[in-house]
Amino acid sequence: MSRAMAPGVPDVPDSAASAEAATTERPTLFAAFKTLHRFEVGPIYLFVLLWGMLVAAQKPSDLWSAAALLALFINGLSLFSGFVLNNYSDYPIDRRSKLKGYVADAVERVGLRKTLAMYWIEQALTVAAAAIVSVLLDNWLFVLVKLSGIVAGILYNAEPMRMKRRGIWNPVMLSIRFGLVPGMIAYFAVHDGTIGAGGWMLLAGATLLSFSRGFWNSVSDTDEDRAENILTPSVLHGPRAAMSGAVLSLLPACALIAVGLWVLLGPLYALVGVAGPVGATVYRYLLLRRVDDDRGAIELLSSPVRRIDARWSKATYWTISLVGLAHVVIAT
Incomplete structure (x- = not known):
């Protein structure tokens, strides 16, 4: 597939891609998968995903209820999948960067369309898990919170909105994605859907x-x-x-x-x-x-x-x- 065919990603000159490919070793599919998801930051963001659950719990068993475990799954996959979308959207920039060229290599190894498809499949899994929690808690606000996180990620990354480029909207979108949404999901899951x-x-x-x-x-x-x-x-x-x-x-x-x-x-x-x-x-x-x-x-x-x-x-x-x-x- 040509780069120009990738939805939402500007074209990158073939000469730049060819020059980069000539100087770097092609990553394995597994290595590319890890790079796109940035699994190495998991320990850094662990408490971002957990804090709402821990402060809302009234007893230890609250932390390993079905709703709590699903909330951790939702927050974790949402975080790592968000990096996939970011790397997909930043592909042209990363291709031109000496420091981030390895990320562009990972996108190319998986394929632009497949990278975007992987993001949507992973997000669909988080929405399905959110629907299960909503049934368990009898509160569909849980799904709405999850969907708001997806919308914030799209607004942050996708053209033509691309809030990443728009001054204060950059930190506003980040605060929703990394503060408000994971905090609410974790809190709701162990507090019967209320706050x-x-x-x-x-x-x-x-x-x-x-x-x-x-x-x-x-x-x-x-x-x-x-x-x-x-x-x-x-x-x-x-x-x-x-x-x-x-x-x-x-x-x-x-x-x-x-x-x-x-x-x-x-x-x-x-x-x-x-x-x-x-x-x-x-x-x-x-x-x-x-x-x-x-x-x-x-x-x-x-x-x-x-x-x-x-x-x-x-x-x-x-x-x-x-x-x-x-x-x-x-x-x-």
């Missing part, structure tokens, strides 16, 4: 964590995104302004998480659970203080501080999840 005031506050705070990360993570890719006319917050407003926006959006996130945990679990759990988000806020504020201009912002967030920063990103969800688990264990 109270404390749960909504906690969910809003967790969604803002992902919103903030959309600003922050755009900084290191500023030059590449500008070259491809991808108007992320960093390209549109400047890297240092994007860093400031990320830190500012973390402040209400911390407040909402603290209050939500207090309402759901109590003051001690709230104090421990909000430690991760507060630590990430302080660390990123200190990094912002070290930056004098936009070029300095890009260089700083492309330096080894990224490893420490990544640990703080993980800690934001880890502490929430761990206090939820501790509450379940201690309460029983």
Whole structure:
């Protein structure tokens, strides 16, 4: 199949593809499958998928009910399948990139049409699982939440909407895909399809964590995104302004998480659970203080501080999840 026949993907010059193919070894089908799904990030996102379940559970058995296990399946497959769509949509860009050429190789190994078909098959499985949970809980809102995640992924990746290119809509779509939807799916599954005031506050705070990360993570890719006319917050407003926006959006996130945990679990759990988000806020504020201009912002967030920063990103969800688990264990 020619590249021009792939739906929704612009054509890539044959000369560029031929040159790349001549310098890289063709991946195996299994290796391409792993690359497209980015399985290596599973441990990083584990608590993003789990936190809602852990804070909503009232007893340990809630965590291995049929609805809970299906919710984990839905969140996990939705996450990895979302990377497939992203890699499919970014294929022309990755083909031109020296760093991401291996991802384009994986798309070519599977085939453009088959890559897109794989995404839709996997999403169909998650919708079917969501329908089963809705039957178990007698609440079809579960399916609507799942469908909203699919819509957000399409809006983020697909032309002509391509919200990835549209400034603040980039982090808005990310916050829905990685904050709101997985949090609601996990929470609903162990809370009989309902959510109270404390749960909504906690969910809003967790969604803002992902919103903030959309600003922050755009900084290191500023030059590449500008070259491809991808108007992320960093390209549109400047890297240092994007860093400031990320830190500012973390402040209400911390407040909402603290209050939500207090309402759901109590003051001690709230104090421990909000430690991760507060630590990430302080660390990123200190990094912002070290930056004098936009070029300095890009260089700083492309330096080894990224490893420490990544640990703080993980800690934001880890502490929430761990206090939820501790509450379940201690309460029983």
